[in-house]
Amino acid sequence: MQFKSLKIRILLWFGSLAFVVLSLFAFSFNYFLNQSIDNNIKSKLQLLAHKRDKKIPNVEVLTLHNGTIEDSTALFSLKNYKKYLNQKENFFIITHTGDDDYIDALYIDEQGVKTTLILRKNIDNRIENFQDVLLFLIPILLLAFIFLASKMIDKILLPINKLINATKDISITKFTQEIELPKDEDEIKELVLSFNAMIKRLQNGVERLDRFNTDVSHELKTPLTVIQGEIEIALRKLRTPQKYEQSLKTIQKQSKQIELIVKQLLLLTKYSKENIKESFEKCSVDTLLMQVIDKFQLQFQEKNLKLHIEKIEPINMQANPILIESIFVNLIDNAIKYTSKNRNIYISLYQDSKIYFSIKDEGIGISKEHLSKITERFYRADSSRNKKIEGFGLGLSIVKNSVLMHDGNLEIESDKENGTTVKVVF
Structure with missing residues (x-):
C-alpha cells in the first residue's frame, strides 16, 4: 500500500522507529534489572557461604563431603539438588510452579572435596509486575508520541x-499570490522565499510575453496593412510590368521591416x-566596436559625416x-540617422576603474520633455511618428535593456538642435 500523504508517511516512519526504540529500551531495562537483582542475590549467598550461618530465616544450607551429606539445616527442601552439581554455573534461579511472585536462589560453593549448597527461599519476585506495567506502557507511550508528532508535523507543514493552496490559485492572469513568510529562520522560510521569487520570475516572464505580443501586433499592423493594400x-x-515591380518592391520593403521588428523584439x-x-564569454570590446564601425562606413559616406575616434583602448x-554589439549598432545608427549631412560624430572607448563607451553627435537633439521617455519601447520624440527618419523606437530600448543585463548604467545628455551624448558605463 502506498500512502500519498507526506504526514502519514512521516508518522508511519516515526511510529515504527519509536516502537523499535521503546521495545529495545524495555528489553534492555528488563535484562539489566534482572541481571542486577541476580547479581545482588548471588553476592549475598556468597557471603552466607563463607559465614556458614545456618540460622538465617529462609536460608537452607547443605554441606557435602565427596558427594555425601556431611551437614545440613534441619530441612533442606531442594530434593533434586544433585542435578545442579558438576555444572559450569554455580548460581541458579529456581521458579515456583504456579506462583510467579516468589523464586528460590541456589548458590554452590566448592572448596576441594567439600561442597556447600546455599538455598535462599521465597525471594520476592514481584518486580515482574513492574515489567508487565512497562510492557503495557509501551503502546500508550507510542500513541502519545505519535499524537505529539502529528501536532508537530501539522505545525511544520502549515507553510x-x-x-x-497558493499554487492552486495561480494562473496565467493571476500572479499576485505570495506566501506570508514564517518567523523562524529555517528551511521552510527558504522554501517560501524561493516560491515567492519564482512567482515574481513567472510574473515578469508573462508580462514580457504579453508586452511582446502587444508590441508585435501594434508595430506589425502598419507594414501588414501596406502589404495587403499593395496586393x-x-x-x-x-x-504594366513596371507597376507590378513597384508593388513587389513595396512589399519587399515592408517585409524587411517586419523581419527587423521581430528580430529586435526577440532580442x-x-x-x-x-x-x-x-551566455557570458570573454569579449574583446574594442574589436566588436571596430567591426560595427566598419559596417557603417557606407552610411557615413552617404551623409558625408566625419567620424572622430578620440580613444579606443x-x-x-x-x-x-x-x-x-547591439549597444554599439543602435547607438551609432541613431547618431547617423539624427545627424545632418557634413557634421561630426565622436566615439571613445576606454577603461579606468570601470569601462566607458561614449558617442557624441551634432544632430537634432532631444528636448527635455522627451528625454526621460526615449528608452521606452516604440517611443519616438516626434509625436506624429512620421517616417522621414526610419525606425521603430526600439533602438534605445534595446540599448538600455542590454546595459542593465550587464549591470551597467546608461547616461543620455541632449539639447534640442545641439546634439546628443550617450555614455555607457560597465
Missing part, C-alpha cells in the same frame, strides 16, 4: 499547505537577469557579445 491594388486589374525578450550570465570583459 507547505499554504504553499499548496489588393495589384489584383484589382491587369497592370529584447530573449535574455533575463536569471539566464544572462549563462584594448578592453576584455565577460559579457554577452550579441548584446554588446
Whole structure:
C-alpha cells in the first residue's frame, strides 16, 4: 500500500522507529534489572557461604563431603539438588510452579572435596509486575508520541499547505499570490522565499510575453496593412510590368521591416537577469566596436559625416557579445540617422576603474520633455511618428535593456538642435 500523504508517511516512519526504540529500551531495562537483582542475590549467598550461618530465616544450607551429606539445616527442601552439581554455573534461579511472585536462589560453593549448597527461599519476585506495567506502557507511550508528532508535523507543514493552496490559485492572469513568510529562520522560510521569487520570475516572464505580443501586433499592423493594400491594388486589374515591380518592391520593403521588428523584439525578450550570465564569454570590446564601425562606413559616406575616434583602448570583459554589439549598432545608427549631412560624430572607448563607451553627435537633439521617455519601447520624440527618419523606437530600448543585463548604467545628455551624448558605463 502506498500512502500519498507526506504526514502519514512521516508518522508511519516515526511510529515504527519509536516502537523499535521503546521495545529495545524495555528489553534492555528488563535484562539489566534482572541481571542486577541476580547479581545482588548471588553476592549475598556468597557471603552466607563463607559465614556458614545456618540460622538465617529462609536460608537452607547443605554441606557435602565427596558427594555425601556431611551437614545440613534441619530441612533442606531442594530434593533434586544433585542435578545442579558438576555444572559450569554455580548460581541458579529456581521458579515456583504456579506462583510467579516468589523464586528460590541456589548458590554452590566448592572448596576441594567439600561442597556447600546455599538455598535462599521465597525471594520476592514481584518486580515482574513492574515489567508487565512497562510492557503495557509501551503502546500508550507510542500513541502519545505519535499524537505529539502529528501536532508537530501539522505545525511544520502549515507553510507547505499554504504553499499548496497558493499554487492552486495561480494562473496565467493571476500572479499576485505570495506566501506570508514564517518567523523562524529555517528551511521552510527558504522554501517560501524561493516560491515567492519564482512567482515574481513567472510574473515578469508573462508580462514580457504579453508586452511582446502587444508590441508585435501594434508595430506589425502598419507594414501588414501596406502589404495587403499593395496586393489588393495589384489584383484589382491587369497592370504594366513596371507597376507590378513597384508593388513587389513595396512589399519587399515592408517585409524587411517586419523581419527587423521581430528580430529586435526577440532580442529584447530573449535574455533575463536569471539566464544572462549563462551566455557570458570573454569579449574583446574594442574589436566588436571596430567591426560595427566598419559596417557603417557606407552610411557615413552617404551623409558625408566625419567620424572622430578620440580613444579606443584594448578592453576584455565577460559579457554577452550579441548584446554588446547591439549597444554599439543602435547607438551609432541613431547618431547617423539624427545627424545632418557634413557634421561630426565622436566615439571613445576606454577603461579606468570601470569601462566607458561614449558617442557624441551634432544632430537634432532631444528636448527635455522627451528625454526621460526615449528608452521606452516604440517611443519616438516626434509625436506624429512620421517616417522621414526610419525606425521603430526600439533602438534605445534595446540599448538600455542590454546595459542593465550587464549591470551597467546608461547616461543620455541632449539639447534640442545641439546634439546628443550617450555614455555607457560597465
